[in-house]
Amino acid sequence: ERITLNYTYMSDVISDEAFMQIQPEVEQALRATLEKTGAGRDFLGWVSLPHEIPEALLQDIQQTADALRAKSDVIISIGIGGSYLGARAVIEAVQGPLAPYHEATQVLYAGHNISSWYMQDLLTFLEKKDFSLIVISKSGTTTEPALAFRILRDALEKCYGKEEAGKRIVAITDKAKGALKQLANDEGYKTFIIPDDVGGRFSVLTPVGLLPIACAGISIQEFIKGFRAMASALTAESSLKNNPALAYAAIRTLLYRQGKQIEILVNFEPALHYVSEWWKQLFGESEGKDGKALFPASVDFTTDLHSMGQLIQDGVRNLFETFIIVNKNRHTVTVPHDESNLDTLNYLEGKNLNEINFSAYQGTALAHKDGGAPSMTIELPELTPYYLGQLLYFFEIAVAVSGYLLKVNPFDQPGVEAYKKNMFALLGKPGVEQATHEIHTRLER
Numbered sequence: 001e002r003i004t005l006n007y008t009y010m011s012d013v014i015s016d017e018a019f020m021q022i023q024p025e026v027e028q029a030l031r032a033t034l035e036k037t038g039a040g041r042d043f044l045g046w047v048s049l050p051h052e053i054p055e056a057l058l059q060d061i062q063q064t065a066d067a068l069r070a071k072s073d074v075i076i077s078i079g080i081g082g083s084y085l086g087a088r089a090v091i092e093a094v095q096g097p098l099a100p101y102h103e104a105t106q107v108l109y110a111g112h113n114i115s116s117w118y119m120q121d122l123l124t125f126l127e128k129k130d131f132s133l134i135v136i137s138k139s140g141t142t143t144e145p146a147l148a149f150r151i152l153r154d155a156l157e158k159c160y161g162k163e164e165a166g167k168r169i170v171a172i173t174d175k176a177k178g179a180l181k182q183l184a185n186d187e188g189y190k191t192f193i194i195p196d197d198v199g200g201r202f203s204v205l206t207p208v209g210l211l212p213i214a215c216a217g218i219s220i221q222e223f224i225k226g227f228r229a230m231a232s233a234l235t236a237e238s239s240l241k242n243n244p245a246l247a248y249a250a251i252r253t254l255l256y257r258q259g260k261q262i263e264i265l266v267n268f269e270p271a272l273h274y275v276s277e278w279w280k281q282l283f284g285e286s287e288g289k290d291g292k293a294l295f296p297a298s299v300d301f302t303t304d305l306h307s308m309g310q311l312i313q314d315g316v317r318n319l320f321e322t323f324i325i326v327n328k329n330r331h332t333v334t335v336p337h338d339e340s341n342l343d344t345l346n347y348l349e350g351k352n353l354n355e356i357n358f359s360a361y362q363g364t365a366l367a368h369k370d371g372g373a374p375s376m377t378i379e380l381p382e383l384t385p386y387y388l389g390q391l392l393y394f395f396e397i398a399v400a401v402s403g404y405l406l407k408v409n410p411f412d413q414p415g416v417e418a419y420k421k422n423m424f425a426l427l428g429k430p431g432v433e434q435a436t437h438e439i440h441t442r443l444e445r
């Protein structure tokens with residue numbers, strides 16, 4: 001079974017003719033992706049990863065995860081952006097947002113903010129725990145994870161001594177470059193390499209995603225199988241009608257060309273919150289350049305129907321939605337009988353929450369369509385590592401094709417440097433003295 005895309009509710013806004021007219025463009029974009037001939041071609045290594053990951057690497061990752069799990073109550077995954085969101089998306093989608101309360105080994109995160117409140121809470125929590133660290137940074141020089149690693153490594157060494165601490169640290173970074181690689185070499189940490197031709201937001205199928213996922217006790221073999229199944233389906237089929245990633249890329253492109261400005265990814269499962277966070281980075285960082293792109297937003301329903309529902313139903317008509325629906329839920333909770341029926345809910349007695357949630361989805365999609373917010377729906381048979389593998393690869397192919405249709409290089413992110421330059425200048429980093437002087441003058445004005 002595979003994930004599917006249903007776009008019935010787009011028929012009012014996208015004609016069959018428009019859909020077929022974009023076919024040659026889409027086909028060309030798919031070819032540029034698969035043959036690695038398009039813009040940013042040096043960063044297309046992720047395309048063939050599903051079939052190229054060496055079995056020995058998978059075994060090494062699994063063994064490393066098993067060893068860390070055996071001696072840790074908590075494993076902290078330190079990283080930001082593409083070195084953080086893929087693993088968190090998969091772990092939370094499989095184990096649910098309350099996983100830290102029920103899993104024997106907890107995977108927690110650091111290095112994705114600079115908050116001393118967050119860090120102090122984490123340090124206090126770790127005082128009574130056995131813990132280990134995975135530090136992830138392709139460049140090996142990103143400030144947020146480097147700071148978190150320095151602080152947590154200090155705590156780890158104080159707790160276990162330098163030698164044992166060294167055995168509780170795994171570094172995932174570039175094969176040669178960067179401060180983290182140097183540190184890992186000097187200290188003899190277990191290290192995994194991020195391939196040169198795989199950018200951060202496309203790296204979930206490298207040790208960047210796989211080690212934390214395995215540390216959470218989730219089957220990386222099943223996850224990869226999902227990637228492989230999707231890769232076989234998407235790379236063999238260039239017709240829009242038969243290739244859901246191409247249809248998705250084409251529809252969002254046609255809507256953008258019609259003047260839509262915002263795509264909202266919608267879920268009805270709290271476990272999918274971080275899949276949306278991962279998706280926002282994937283599409284935002286890949287497409288948002290040269291003054292272009294749909295703004296990728298996300299909401300968690302039905303929660304946000306009570307906060308953002310009004311705007312989506314009735315605000316500026318510059319948006320459309322992409323729903324993610326899960327067909328088979330792992331749990332069934334049934335509405336009990338209540339003699340007094342003061343809440344008037346006895347008509348729902350015996351129904352399970354999944355049915356009610358599904359009605360909420362159907363009712364919402366129809367109401368929003370009627371209100372001028374069209375939608376499409378991605379259907380997942382189940383929230384398992386296998387189908388998540390399918391979903392992530394589906395989005396990766398879709399963003400490459402969509403980025404090429406937009407005529408941008410989907411694989412660079414030059415705009416990310418601007419805030420860093422200012423921050424380094426403000427902090428007085430050695431070597432940028434002139435910038436430090438200039439920025440203080442600008443802020444004083």
Ligand code: PA5
Pocket residue numbers: 080081082083136137138139140141142145199200201202285413
């Ligand atoms: O996708 C990207 O390129 C970014 O989000 C990076 O992954 C992020 O900035 C972290 O970079 P690094 O892994 O070099 O620390």
